[in-house]
Amino acid sequence: MQDHSFTLDEPAIRRWVREDEPAVPDGTAFDENPAAHAANLLQEAQAAGSVWAPEGCRVEAISVDELEGSGFVIVVYDTRGSRPGVGVTAGFTDFATYVDIDGQSPVLEDDGDRAVELLGRMLSEATTTYRRGRLGDPSRTERRR
Numbered sequence: 001m002q003d004h005s006f007t008l009d010e011p012a013i014r015r016w017v018r019e020d021e022p023a024v025p026d027g028t029a030f031d032e033n034p035a036a037h038a039a040n041l042l043q044e045a046q047a048a049g050s051v052w053a054p055e056g057c058r059v060e061a062i063s064v065d066e067l068e069g070s071g072f073v074i075v076v077y078d079t080r081g082s083r084p085g086v087g088v089t090a091g092f093t094d095f096a097t098y099v100d101i102d103g104q105s106p107v108l109e110d111d112g113d114r115a116v117e118l119l120g121r122m123l124s125e126a127t128t129t130y131r132r133g134r135l136g137d138p139s140r141t142e143r144r145r
Helices: 010-020 034-047 111-133 138-143
Strands: 057-066 069-078 087-094
Touching (some): 034 057, 034 111, 069 111, 087 111
Antiparallel strands (some): 069 087
């Protein structure tokens, strides 16, 4: 049975963050572009081989950083079937929901822990989007002809 989840290699992420020091957003007022940093972090983690995507799919975060707030759209793209390149999204997500400003979780001081937490949440959203759209399923896309 095929796994339909986007997953994260947590030890590899922590090692990568420690060695390469990518920008890891922390949600503080000092970070003027947290959503862009989050989107870049996802892209760089994939390039580093620390993110696994279900067969026939890829994930991307499109950032929006404005004075009113920051956020992004998680897009899961179909890379095979009759409609390669078609993307499905769950819609806009406010970055504030990712940084625990509501006091529900402790603030993570370590960049590696923060990267794992942030990427884990982003990939959870990607998995939900993937399952809802059933992307990467050649039998589904082929039936639509």
